[in-house]
Amino acid sequence: MTDRLTSAFRELYGAAPDGVWSAPGRVNLIGEYTDFNDGSVLPLALPHTTLAAVSRREDGVLRLHSGDVEGSVAELRVEELAPGSGGGWAAYPAGVVWALRDAGHPVTGADIHIASTVPTGAGLSSSAALEVVTALACDDLFGLGLRPWQLARLSQRAENVFVGVPCGVMDQTASACCTEGHALHLDTRDLSQRQVPFDLVGQGLRLLVVDTRVKHELGDGAYATRRAGCEEAARALGVQALRDVVPERLDEALAELDDVTLRRYVRHVVTENARVEEVVALLDPGAPASPGKAPGRSDIRGIGPVLTVGHASLRDDFEVSCAELDLVVESGLAAGAVGARMTGGGFGGSAIVLVEEADTESVAKSVTEAFAAAGHRAPRIFPALPSAGAKRLA
Ligand code: ADP
Numbered sequence: 001m002t003d004r005l006t007s008a009f010r011e012l013y014g015a016a017p018d019g020v021w022s023a024p025g026r027v028n029l030i031g032e033y034t035d036f037n038d039g040s041v042l043p044l045a046l047p048h049t050t051l052a053a054v055s056r057r058e059d060g061v062l063r064l065h066s067g068d069v070e071g072s073v074a075e076l077r078v079e080e081l082a083p084g085s086g087g088g089w090a091a092y093p094a095g096v097v098w099a100l101r102d103a104g105h106p107v108t109g110a111d112i113h114i115a116s117t118v119p120t121g122a123g124l125s126s127s128a129a130l131e132v133v134t135a136l137a138c139d140d141l142f143g144l145g146l147r148p149w150q151l152a153r154l155s156q157r158a159e160n161v162f163v164g165v166p167c168g169v170m171d172q173t174a175s176a177c178c179t180e181g182h183a184l185h186l187d188t189r190d191l192s193q194r195q196v197p198f199d200l201v202g203q204g205l206r207l208l209v210v211d212t213r214v215k216h217e218l219g220d221g222a223y224a225t226r227r228a229g230c231e232e233a234a235r236a237l238g239v240q241a242l243r244d245v246v247p248e249r250l251d252e253a254l255a256e257l258d259d260v261t262l263r264r265y266v267r268h269v270v271t272e273n274a275r276v277e278e279v280v281a282l283l284d285p286g287a288p289a290s291p292g293k294a295p296g297r298s299d300i301r302g303i304g305p306v307l308t309v310g311h312a313s314l315r316d317d318f319e320v321s322c323a324e325l326d327l328v329v330e331s332g333l334a335a336g337a338v339g340a341r342m343t344g345g346g347f348g349g350s351a352i353v354l355v356e357e358a359d360t361e362s363v364a365k366s367v368t369e370a371f372a373a374a375g376h377r378a379p380r381i382f383p384a385l386p387s388a389g390a391k392r393l394a
């Protein structure tokens with residue numbers, strides 16, 4: 001893969017690249033729609049990565065090419081980069097260069113060639129992988145000395161301000177900071193993070209990612225409505241964010257709200273945030289969350305029902321699921337899965353299904369058959385082990 005990338009770079013730009021970097025896509029294990037409520041999330045990096053072959057330039061020119069989209073090399077001038085100055089895929093890497101320069105880092109130009117195995121638009125964060133790989137390459141080539149979480153923040157800023165997508169910081173942090181064999185427990189309020197062991201193989205389990213290959217249009221508007229609804233509910237309850245409503249106070253909080261929709265949003269966010277803590281406690285018993293407790297055995301099987309309850313909450317209370325995602329969960333569970341839920345923003349995209357290793361094939365087959373029987377396009381299904389975050393490859 002690296003060799004092919006390097007020779008493509010050489011053909012495009014006439015010389016070998018200074019280096020090759022990679023950054024992964026991600027799935028979120030639990031903690032959906034908690035990030036804009038200052039809550040916690042628990043993503044893991046996928047084995048699918050976006051690679052960038054990059055050479056440094058001193059002349060203010062930024063050249064961008066992706067082997068995954070039609071089109072020739074885009075040539076931009078770094079000092080002309082500004083939010084809204086360019087659309088299309090190139091806005092993601094260009095936005096990162098803009099964000100770095102805007103933060104005062106001396107990035108004087110680059111030649112970049114991209115190739116990725118992260119499915120795009122499937123809710124697996126190909127956009128974050130593209131941003132983070134660009135940020136890491138620039139960090140290395142210009143000796144910026146930035147920490148992975150700083151690269152994530154700058155990448156998020158690129159997507160929010162330059163590309164114009166109001167995403168939280170989870171995707172970029174997962175791509176930059178995840179480590180092999182772990183999920184990343186990220187507190188989106190104080191940005192503290194902890195690696196939580198997630199040894200699927202050691203416990204005889206597999207995590208199937210099911211890309212439904214649909215993307216229903218209501219997605220963008222629904223995100224805005226829910227975000228506004230959560231902020232309105234927090235104001236009505238007199239808290240900074242819904243993460244400040246502790247589960248023990250949930251009933252009390254619900255009784256204070258007249259609007260039935262807001263009540264459902266609050267119930268999802270508060271219970272979902274609690275589910276993140278519950279899953280972390282199962283995966284890493286005896287860790288700081290439960291001081292004094294003797295370290296026990298990580299129980300991945302035990303998280304299955306928590307994932308499934310989380311799906312019901314997203315479907316019924318937050319109303320961001322869709323027929324295809326519900327069908328993955330139903331058919332997966334009917335075929336013996338340990339737990340299943342939609343992951344990411346919903347309205348299509350992907351779901352995760354936790355299965356016994358021995359059931360991997362049969363569950364995947366059952367989900368595929370259920371899709372065929374319902375007249376849906378065949379889903380794309382692959383097992384995912386928790387993989388490494390962004391790194392230099394060559
Ligand atoms: P997701 O992040 O869930 O995959 P997004 O809509 O946020 O979906 O980002 C997808 C967009 O990111 C693509 O439409 C494209 O503009 C850009 N992108 C991602 N990966 C690549 C790639 N390998 N080459 C070119 N553009 C890419």
Ligand code: MG
Pocket residue numbers: 125126127128171
């Ligand atoms: Mg994205």
